[in-house]
Amino acid sequence: MSASDYIEDKIRTHLMRTGTWAKDTTRYISLHTADPADTGASEVSGGSYARVQRDAADANWSAGTPTDGLTDNVATITFPSPTANWGLITHVGLWDAATVGNFLGGGALAVPKNVNGGDAAPSFAIGALDVIVS
Numbered sequence: 509m510s511a512s513d514y515i516e517d518k519i520r521t522h523l524m525r526t527g528t529w530a531k532d533t534t535r536y537i538s539l540h541t542a543d544p545a546d547t548g549a550s551e552v553s554g555g556s557y558a559r560v561q562r563d564a565a566d567a568n569w570s571a572g573t574p575t576d577g578l579t580d581n582v583a584t585i586t587f588p589s590p591t592a593n594w595g596l597i598t599h600v601g602l603w604d605a606a607t608v609g610n611f612l613g614g615g616a617l618a619v620p621k622n623v624n625g626g627d628a629a630p631s632f633a634i635g636a637l638d639v640i641v642s
Contacts, residue, residue, distance in 0.1 A: 509600075509602065509613045509614060509615035509639050509640055509641070510546075510613055510614065510615060511612070511613045511641070512546045512547070512548070512610075512611045512612055512613050512614075513546040513547070514546075514610045514611060514612065515612050515613060531564070532564075532604055533563050533564045533565065534561070534563055534564075534604055534605065535561065535562055535563050535564050535568075535602060535603070535604065535612075536559035536560065536561050536562070536602070536603040536604070536605060536606055536609070537559060537560045537561075537562055537585055537600060537601070537602060537603075537632075537637070538551050538552070538559045538600065538601035538602070538603055538614075539551070539552045539557070539587065539594065539597045539599075539600060539601075539623075539630065540552065540597065540598065540599035540600065540601055540614065541594070541595045541596060541597060541598060541599075542598060542599065543598070543599055543614075543616070544599055544601045544611065544614040545614075546611070547611055548601050548603065548611030548614065550599070551601065552594045552595070552597065552623075554592055554594075555590045555591045555592025555593065555594055555625055556588045556589060556590060556591040556592075557587070557588065557590065557594060558587070558588050558606070559603060559606055559607070560585050560586065560587055561606065562581065562583070562585055567582070567583070568581065568582060568583055569581060569582060569639070570582050570635075576640075577640050577641045578638055578639070578640050579638075579639045579640075579641070580635050580636070580637060580638045580639065581632055581634060581635065581636065581637045582634060582635070583634060584631055584632065584633055584634055585631060585632040585637060586629050586630075586631040587629055587630045587631065588629060589627070589628065589629040590623050590624065590625050590626070590627055590629075590630075591625050591626075592625040593623070593624045593625050594623040594624070594630075595622070595623065596620050596621070596622050596623075597617065597620060597621050597622070597623055597630065598616060598617060598620040599614050599615060599616050599617060600614060600615060600617060600637065601613070601614035602614065602639070615640075
């Protein structure tokens, strides 16, 4: 998962300037039909789609190690059942709000998935969503 411009600016200001950055704990997972780049572009919309809340908490994410930069979900992440075609889902994103908000970063899925209306609710099994910060 690559960091967004928003996160890069927060880190730079916190580390190199006088600004501070208070940690917020609200996190939402999003699905995208193309690379969200640094802005969160190409997010799915319509057909009962909604971001899924998985806050920054030990109960939701693994600890990882300082050297591998890997954290993954420790609980299943399930999106709403699609009532319309969402398209080919190629990327996942991370936000600080259920709608709009600040895009924190995103990355490509190892295996893109076509999601159509009437399909089972898309989900990430335990350990299937890896957030790598390196």
